[in-house]
Amino acid sequence: MKEKLMLDIILEPGGMLPVYQPIFKVAGNDCALHAVESLIRGPQGTNMQSPVILFEYVRRKGAEKAVDRACVRAALAEYPRLLQGVLLSINVHASTLERDREFANFLQSAAEANSFDPKNLIIEIVESVSFWDRSGFTATLEELRSLGVAIALDDIGVGQSNYRMLLESRPDYFKVDRHIVNGVYSDPFRQAVLESVLLLAGRFNARVVAEGVEQKKDLDTLLEIGIDLIQGYLLSLPLESARLVSTSFAQSKMGEGEVKAVSVAGN
């Protein structure tokens, strides 16, 4: 019998496990859930559990379209019903948005199948390689926007998330990469970059999300700069669906001088 390719295993039902990382709106010591980003892990017990290996493999197989669709299905299917009113952000390759001309219809059907309002969806554009058919890409984004879906651009400041991509995608969210965020408290140059991103986002009528926030000192500096949408291990690890359900995110207080764990398990 012919052995299955890894791609077959990835695309099997249950092949991909979504985990969910919250994005918080932080104001002073208050911390409220703004959105949840779905992150995908590959089949357990394989090399593909690591997302960087998984998506490198998928790219080399040229299978972004099929895998992105499977990621969307998995993210929606596993998303806790109790959080239906909370924005759900799902990563999709720019190349999929460019080439999969039926993506918006697919997304609408997948959302309907899970009784999920597309207006509560954010499509987060990721890309590690250069691509470009502008017309296909922008047409798909327009179709998504007509469904009420918001657009985020991931990894701003590194790789393919450059000014050109900003102009083509006109995102509603600028997600700033961890490499720019980490250590901002002590680095005036990082502060300058983040201030300029905030200014730029304002001109796009977009909001800025700081990714990879791991230190309280960085969080304080981000808030001083004016960036209040925060994602990172400091506030919450990515959580499996069941854990997310048993976690209260509605509102939390941060203690003086430290950030308390925002999630309250076992409720």
Added chain:
Amino acid sequence: MKEKAPSPRRVLIVDDKEPILKAMAKYFRAHDYIVDSAREQEEAEAMLTHSDYSIVIADLRLTGINGTEGLNIVRFARQRWPNMRLILLTAYGSPEIEQEARCCGVDVFLHKPIPMGELAQVVSELLEGKR
């Protein structure tokens, strides 16, 4: 002074035959190697993109269309990691393929079947710089 512990020897084994892959992984793990394995060219390349290995042992013919996927792995690994040691195994070798493998940067070209102990000896010599 405390003696410095030897750094772990990391090996990536690439073969599309699951039983062979498992047997080789088991053997090298038992000899204190840290072993990763892959069954496809793209899987091996994805792993080599993000991890450094002391040595790669790849079969020439994997599941694919041209039957020389191992050469592509050697080429990719040599470009990305100039100091990595590379072994290519094959049951379908020819002088032309061997010549091409050497041009791609393979360190040792071995014909299958090869006893595990003999392969381990080659690996050990490569890592000790004796080859």
